Amino acid sequence: MFPAMTMPPMLDPARHALFLDFDGTLVELQDDPQAVRVATEDLDRLIELQSRLNNAFAVLSGRRIADLDRFLSPLRFAAAGVHGLERREAAGAETVHLAGPSMLDPVREALRMPLAAEPGLRLEDKGTALVVHYRGRPELKVMADRVADEAVRGVADLSVMRGHDIVEIHIAGMDKGRALASFMTQDPFRERVPVYLGDDTTDEFAFAEVARLGGIGVKVGPGESVASHRLAAVDSVHRWLALEPDADGGAN
Incomplete structure (x- = not known):
């Protein structure tokens, strides 16, 4: 409530x-x-x-x-x-x-091919966080969520946060x-x-x-x-x- x-x-x-x-x-x-x-x-x-x-x-x-x-x-x-x-x-x-940006290297690699295959998704690399943008393309929300969740699978100590037209991956804690x-x-x-x-x-x-x-x-x-x-x-x-x-x- x-x-x-x-x-x-x-x-x-x-x-x-x-x-x-x-x-x-x-x-x-x-x-x-x-x-x-x-x-x-x-x-x-x-x-x-x-x-x-x-x-x-x-x-x-x-x-x-x-x-x-x-x-x-x-x-x-x-x-x-x-x-x-x-x-x-x-x-x-x-x-x-x-935190250092190298902790996200496995996720960067996992995101590379899925994002290249869908031009409507855009990656912003903040060093200590990776943001998948789909602003202006609301129909891509499900894909952005799935791509991010798959990219962090098996990688420890990461957090996925969802905001306005973005999915952000960063170090947990x-x-x-x-x-x-x-x-x-x-x-x-x-x-x-x-x-x-x-x-x-x-x-x-x-x-x-x-x-x-x-x-x-x-x-x-x-x-x-x-x-x-x-x-x-x-x-x-x-x-x-x-x-x-x-x-x-x-x-x-």
Whole structure:
């Protein structure tokens, strides 16, 4: 049974820690993942908001951190990339890789021929994760699922995650919820109330962790979720981020 979801309370920079997904939350989903753009006014708002939060601000994404940096420049921020397999604990800190790409070599080889046989499926190699895309070709979902499941058969310590028009294979033992939990153990996130915004099934791990910590989970867009609140779409996210708390501190 999923809880009824309501409009989230206003963000309180004095006591909240803000965690944001990227695709489908800060930017609209695109057929070409490299074609996304963050509007200048939205980027300026994020830079200002990070300062008001005293840097208790992080982006948690399936993207590589290097890609997030390119899309969000000149913003410098804490981040978890590839669902937590890449980690940057603070703005300006070094990116740490929790697993090496060679662990996925058997899967790369297993995917090579099936993907060559179906041009509608496209492979994105993130190094520590492999993503089979079928955006714009929903009829290929069953094939993408089957190809991914067959590729990991017999290979230990891998996880298959399904999202919006993708199937992702990565090293097991890490997800956005665990990444968020790690951030919450250290400054400047420690002793704040976590707020997480995300749109996809891969964000459910973070919503569950936020609920465990007594925070606020915000589902972006339609669909069932364990999140406690909802915003309708990407433009709703940016309007919500622009809201100012009441003089008494605003939201809970």
